[in-house]
Amino acid sequence: MQDTALAYIRGQFSWKKDQEKDLERLDTILTEILTIGDVIEKREIKDGNQRRLLSILKDAIYSAVDVLDSFQYMILKSKVDRQSAENHHIYGRRDGLDKLRDMLLEISDSNAPGPSNASVSINVISIVGVGGVGKTSLARLAFRDERIRMNFSLRIWVSVSDTCDEIRLTRDILESLTDANYHTVTEFDQLQNALREKMEGNKFLLILDDVWYDEDKTKWENELLWSRVLSSLNTGLEGSKILVTTRADKACIILQARTPPLRLRGLDVDDFWLLFRNYAFGEKYPGQFPELKEIGMQICQRLNGLPLAATIIGRLLNADLDVSHWKKVLESDLSDDVMKVLRLSYQHLPAQLKLCFSFCSLFPKDWRFEPKMLTEMWIAQGFIQKEDSYDTDSNIEDVVKGYFDELVQRSFFERSFLDLPTEYVMHDLINDLARNVSKDEYARVENDKRKEISPNIGHLSISANLLSSMKKAEFRNLRTLIVWRKMWPCLEFSFPDDIFKKSKNIRVLDLTGCCLNRLPTSEVLKHLRYFAFRVPERPWQTSLTRLYHLEVLVTIGHSCRESECVNLPANLKRNLLNLRKAYLFHVGGTTISGFGGQTLFHGQGEFHVKKESGYRLGELKEIKNIRGQLKIRFLENVEYQEEAINACLDCKEHIEYLELEWSIHARALTSELDYDVLNALRPHPALERLKIIGYRGTRSPTWFETNWLTALISVVLENCTAWVQFPPLGQLPQLKYLELRGMHAIRQIGQEFYGIGEIKGFPMLEDIIFDGMVNWEGWSGIEDGSLLPCLERLHISKCPKLREAPASPRVEVEIASGSPPVSCLVDSLIAIASWLIFLVSSYGFLSDLNSDQLNHVAELNLRNCTDPMPAGVFHRLSSLQVFRISNCLTLFSSISKEAVDDQDIDFLPPSLCHIEIAQSKVHSSLLSRYFRGLTCLSALVLNSCHLMTSLSFASEPYHLTALEKITIKDCNELASLDGFRNPSALRELVVADCYSFCSLPADLNTMGSLEKLVLCGCPMLRFLPEDGLPTSVQTILLSKCHPELDSQLQRKEGAEWNKIAHIPEKKLEFRNSRMQGICLISVYRANASLADLKKTTDYKEPGQAPRVAGPWVRPWTDIKACPGFDERECTRYPPHQVNELASYPKRFSYDVPFKLCKARRDHFKKYRTDK
Secondary structure (H helix, E strand, O other): OHHHHHHHHHHOOOOOOOHHHHHHHHHHHHHHHHHHHHHHHHOOOOOHHHHHHHHHHHHHHHHHHHHHHHHHHHHHHHHHHHHHHHHHOOOOOHHHHHHHHHHHHOOOOOOOOOEOOOOOOOEEEEEEOOOOOOHHHHHHHHHHOHHHHHHOOEEEEEEEEOOOOHHHHHHHHHHHHHOOOOOOOOOHHHHHHHHHHHHOOOOEEEEEEEEOOOOOOOHHHHHHHHHHHHHHHOOOEOOOEEEEEEOOHHHHHHOOOOOOOEEOOOOOHHHHHHHHHHHHHOOOOHHHOHHHHHHHHHHHOOOOOOHHHHHHHHHHHHOOOOHHHHHHHHOOOOOOOHHHHHHHHHHOOOHHHHHHHHHHHHOOOOOOEOHHHHHHHHHHOOOOOOOOOOOOHHHHHHHHHHHHHHHHHOOOOEEOOOOOOOOEEOOHHHHHHHHHHHOOOEEEEOOOOOOOOOOOOOEEEEEHHHHHHHOOOOOOOOOEEEEEOOOOOOOEEOOOHHHHHHOOOOOEEEOOOOEEOOOOOHHHOOOOOEEEEEOOOOOOHHHHOOOOOOOEEEEEOOOOOOOOOEEOOOOHHHHOOOOOEEEEEOOOOEEOOOOOOOOEEEEEEEEEOOOOOOOOHHHHHHOOEEEEEEEEEOHHHOOOHHHHHHOOHHHOOOEEEEEEEOOOOOOOOOHHHHHHHHHHOOOOOOOOEEEEEOOOOOOOOHHHHOOOOOOOOEEEEEOOOOOOOOOOHHHOOOOOEEEEEOOOOOOEEOHHHHOOOOOOOOOOOOEEEEEOOOOOOEEOOOOOOOOOOOOOEEEEEOOOOOOOOOOOOOEEEEEOOOOOOOHHHHHHHHHHOOOEEEEEOOHHHHHHOOHHHHOOOOEEEEEOOOOOOOOOHHHHOOOOOEEEEEOOOOOOOOOOHHHHHOOOOOOOOOOOOEEEEEOOOOOHHHHHHHOOOOOOOOEEEEEOOOOOOEEEOOOOOOOOOOOOEEEEEOOOOOOEEEOOOOOOOOOEEEEEOOOOOOEOOOOHHHOOOOOEEEEEOOOOOOOOOOOOOOOOOOEEEEEOOOHHHHHHHHHOOOHHHHHHOOOOEEEEEOHHHHOOOEEEEEEOOOOOOHHHHHHHHOOOOOOOOOOOOOOOEOOOOOOOOOOOOOHHHHHOOOOOHHHHHHOOOOOEEEEEEOOOOHHHHHHHHHHOOOO
């Protein structure tokens, strides 16, 4: 009977969710019947038939319980299977995944162990198919596949979309790889170097999702963009792969994908039905709904096997398992046009959700939506329908969260692939749908091809670089204006006031895409509810105080200047009665003193304590909703401990970073009051980072002595000069970073520092810094030897009395001028360090150390040294491997030429592997002699060495036999290189931003090891070596060189082109394609003054030379004839530098970039004075 029942259940597996409760009730009833049976059985039953019937009844009930339990097991198994299937989207793609896996794991013919070099060409694999066919889903499966994961040490996912540039792409790759924020890095070279460093020595898989071919660019420009981006990846290991998803075969071509693409088609009928059924019926069994199943199969036949259509239409049907609803969908227009299918799902949205979805059309493709910011905009526009007039703000936020979740449920949004908890993305086709259904009311301007915008438009978003097109626009009905920019760097712009005078009904104003000089006047923004902007330089606070309707305020920082702390207006609390939230993402912080109420502050807030109402510490209690960072400053103004108690700091659970600061010179020492205040400022136990500055008390607060702050990962104690004994910081279980500076009263560190409980000795600490502890004498270890098991770096600076240190795996020691450590401390560090580093700002320290101590130094950094360099000190650094010099102007000049000329003396130790010289006076005639005997040197970097006019390795043939890479940058006087036959192992040569450089080594072609050559920003370089380049070169990058050289290379003809034609990978960047309006003016000092430059503004027809007295001038480039002009390039080279060059007696060339218009001429004249 049990087997029969189970078979029946398996065949009729169609229970609804609410029937699970019936199962629970049945389980309860069966248990009750068994209980009654047990009671009856205990009574004396004389009738044998009754006893037999009771036994049969109990057996039947036990069998029913077993059936019930089996059924519940089947339900759980079904849920797990369904979740697994939905999470991995494996329907019909197993064969595709297997094929893709083989392609990714395929070993290329050139595969070999060891790091890759410049000759490595990374294999690009592509998935090609129409929108919605599942390219991204298949790529995700590959990204998560266990075999693929095991094969690549680094896996990176980047969403590209249809608008991109090399800076944004490189930054996105870095941020996906490291989880760090590179928004403030705006130079491509810096991003490229950082990425190369991260990739070096790793086998990686980079997935570029949704790559487009930019039809606004030429094929060459598309190829150039991607070659610049991908050139950053060639430091990885052999076998690294790039996987691209795209709709266009052209994208595969520009990425030089040699492997035939994996082409995706729609799913076959059976697989498509399984996918569709999963979304349409959810956890319910289709067999329970035979009529719906039949309708669903008919719908499937019309969706062309597109998984996106199955997802959208399936979830639309799942919202109402009613025959009439499904028939209505079936009878709709489900043509071959996927957009019509998607539009059907929009038509079935509730009215309020239609409003919210249409609003999303304002954001470009691949936009990362933050639900909090988006829903705040919806609220500001009044899209949220209140349940009743008594709804509170929290109720409305619950409703709008439900709106967003509903759109996610219907697949209009999906979680970012990076699985960030606060980021969602929208499929490209869904974004197209949003624009399609909202085109009458919403407009998005993202390129200059946009047609005329209707003056009656209600909602407008515009890319920041197109803002100038708005200056004469009139939008009287505008309710939303969003200025967006996918890149972080600032773009300066000033809004004309008349724009807002005519657009008086704006509710949502987001100006974060541009950098404003001043905010728009508040009188014309009376209806504003949501306001987001980058904090301008000019006073702006008064503009806020009259925005009486304002509900949400968002401020962010800048990339163009350092951020300072911003003061919110004192009367903000009194005036902005409706302000619900303030997102203060301004880097320098924002003061929230004097403000209270229910407003939620999220970001970087500061509370400045004063002895006046509104600013007393106790009033911090009124600011209840603080999230993120809080700095409390000027704590010396606290007069009573009760003020600190009333602040209720331990109730503010969402503060992640807390900084408590007493001003250094604010008042006389009041240690007891400071102790009472700090003791009362107990943070919430969830705090992650704590910094205390200027505390004058002698004791640790009680909450530091206990296990209260178990979540702390970072602690900084700075200039707490009276603190005599550290708290037991070693018992903090999560602490990874500890910084102790200016703790003058500390004399001993011992067991009390490490803790005495089960957790002690800093179990997770990785980085510890001691700096400026002038009275610190003793540092003892821990008895059981369990001290600092995870330590990676120990930094000691300005601790002159310290005599020894306990064991640690790696030590970095900074030596500051005037406070060298005692000799026995150095001996102690030598005994425990596996890598000893000295950061020295005084040469004298080195002469005080004995030879045995110097022999153990592995890395030496000299910074800002001004005293004379003792002769012969470097000879004793016999283990030195890394040597860095920065701004040590007297180092080389203090060594006499006679000493260097001595053939029996080597200036530097032969153990050196890496040398960097920056901002130092290095004479060309002596430099090669400094490198005598460096047979282990593998890398040489010269940066900003302005006295160096040439670099020659012609003498001493046994020099630099291991040198693999030379990098020369910003050496403006360097004109030539010579004698490169001797560094026989050289693999890479880089010369960048050397404006006088004009001559490569004549014997460069003899270097059979050279694989990569980079020449960038060398405007005097007209010719490559006469004998050409070695056949070993695999990669060459030429950028911003002399126009004559550029011209030949661009035409791919002539003597210079023939010298590089054999190189497999050529990355060439020409002036006339990237920096239109640039001319190269060659000037003879004897014949022309800079006053003649003024005459070059007499512009004639394209191709004709401007009139100029004296020297010849190359023809101007016609601005209008050169697409893609980048105005930022116009100010790349400060014109005032031309004056400096004019004083040189030799002939010189210099780039003078400016647009051929009055504004650019004025810019140039502004800095120019005649000599």
